Amino acid sequence: MSKHAKILFTTDNKDLQSFIKTSSGEFATLYTDNEIHIMVKEVTEKKQKLDKVRMIAGSIARELTKRKIEQAEINGADLKTAFSKLNENKTIIAFVEGWYLGAYSFDKYKTKTTAQMTSLTFTDENDVKNLVGTAKTRAEAVQFSRDLTNEIPSTLNPETFPTILKDEFANTDVEVIVHDKATLEEMEMNGLLAVNRGSKYDPAFIELHYQGDASKPLITLVGKGVTFDTGGISLKNARDLSDMRMDMGGAAAVAGAVKLLAESNANVNVVGLIQTVENMPDRHSVLPGDIITYKTGQTVQVGNTDAEGRLILADGLIRAGELKADYVIDIATLTGAILFALGTKIGGVFGEEELMAEIKEIGDENGDFVWPMPLIEDYDKTLKSDYADFSNISNQGTAGSITAALFLRRFVPENCKWLHVDMAGVMDSKESGYYGNSATGYGARLLADYAVHASK
Template identity: 45%
Template structure:
């Protein structure tokens, strides 16, 4: 899937942008100009090209996410029709250039959003496909004359940036989509070590296993992983692009398969349990983006990886886990495992000197019930929250601020330990999970918790995501880290 400027090869379709209440060079009803629509206008002669008219809604309501979604949808439509080269025609009405009407969206941002959407829209996870494999791709052709605001070198830079960002998100998608046959705590940790710890990489990777976890008192990881034949690990990935900056820790939950432990899941199809490492994948994707952009940042990824499966050695409900910050936790439900391993990682983040920490996890189904599947919940430091929410509104990985209700902590009280790992109440599960995690955050460290359980996957093809993993969080975390370097 190439993106080419002023290609010598001819296109086999034209992609036009159709805006409501504006003239269009071909006959097209207003209903087909609404955002989210796409209409084929087939050629009448061999000399003409087929046209795909992509509805953009009203120009004044245009956002980067609408552009991104339109790009992804257009790419998918072209692929389904067997097209191989699509020319984007930015000037779609006779009254003036798109640049005249898009003053609210800078040309570089516009182009980057479309290119990101196009690349992400063509993503397919096909590792295990044979007879149903899709080999067709669609090149995006651009004409420099349509982008008079940008010099050639600027266009190139925008497209390189779009590909890096899309590749980071697709890397996260690949990890989340992967089968537990090949992705388990052992292989995931080894993959991260091999991927990031290369001769040409300014990254230091350390994997804590076995006795090292015991010595560090990472008892959450040890308890959750006790039932699996694959030993747990904590992967530490340090990228010191600018070691003079305060360290930002990105903590991603990496439960490669969540069977629920002894509180075993009983649904008829629990294939999605392989996706309980979506937070870890988001962190991996973010680190990939930062590394490839040679970002001037100081970021350490902390990824606890573990299986949560039942076995004779598995931790039993009512067991007590001791943490090195002095807290004891009654494991009232072994399916509340994510917060136990995040506790280990956050304690470690403070120990290695992190000034800020963001943990991201597929933690509770409750957050999806509250917010749906298009937006994640965020808790914690007010300034960090505001910054992340603003970033999410621009890059499409949206967040909604949620409250830390102190009085709800009463539902985490245990009769024989300091805390329960799950609430005694059936309500506000996402909030009480955040409250639990907060108890393991050092006072010296600013902290954010993101519950992305609802956003980790789509059940059906949507705009620039096929059914399956979305890659949510990779661009969000990378953008936050890069924003810090500008401050």
């Protein structure tokens, strides 16, 4: 069999009789004596979206990689013509981005790894060289987020996470500052310290400072970094909990976003704030009914130790205020309620209507989709506690993602533009397009692109 393939576009359905049964169903293979032709079905004008480009590219890349095809060739002009409704440069970037993400696999612990990724070349390379470079940078940032989220908890935990990030950002323009347990006690990061009490590892608070342009508004990206979540004393049920290593997906998104901004030499002023803990049951664990006093003086009764993410994000939001942030965007695998509300294809975003509209437009283009969610003022009173200023869970048992956002809002710095992204439903996926059976890397593009937008 040939080790090379050509990607072609067709409007003739006669050429598409030998469809490969893939998740996309958008292309077929045609064999000749010397080559494999990948015939891509015409995409109707109303379905021409940049994420459609990514999905098609990802499906082809995965299929060819499985077939151990060494190289695939495409003409950029043909690609632009096939998606004539879309911006030409963005189409090229989307295809290359989808290609590299589609062939991604996390197989470091397998004795037999998958085939080397099929390389992609353009016949008109000189015309698209810079665009291809941009796309690779974007894909690598998402791949980094995926790697972090997929990593096993014995390898990535609160004590090793800082080292992993220090190694990743060595010799870059990103300054990594790590606050250890002793420093956290001095900084009164009591939510972080309380949640981590049952772990054998010490907690850490990691700051990723990137100043592409110090004159720009300061944007803080706050990511939940629970490297494993058992639920603590409020133990989760007996289902397979292996995906709870992914409860640091928000932290991975922040790390990936900072990587993308730095590698792109973006003219932004960004600080990533990652709170990393492990939520374990132990004789030292925080107990339901315990009360946490935050640095701001606010007191919180712990009604449920499995609502731990908001307890550590509160410290991140307080830190953003100390840094005098102009924007703060927090992102977290926060509530199962958002999964029931929006499913597995889209995250929920809370905040000011104008900001939500802006980030939704960005997500619609880059593939990290979000949907604006309401902050129902009447639900805020359901956080009432008889023993503290408020509780970490609502007493109504419904609208869990909304009440979690209302809890976080109580810690947002004054005079700061705030968005909260709940990504619990989109942290991992089944194989489809440029997604595999693993972590999605959701949020890295969303946060980075929004930071660029807010800095203009």
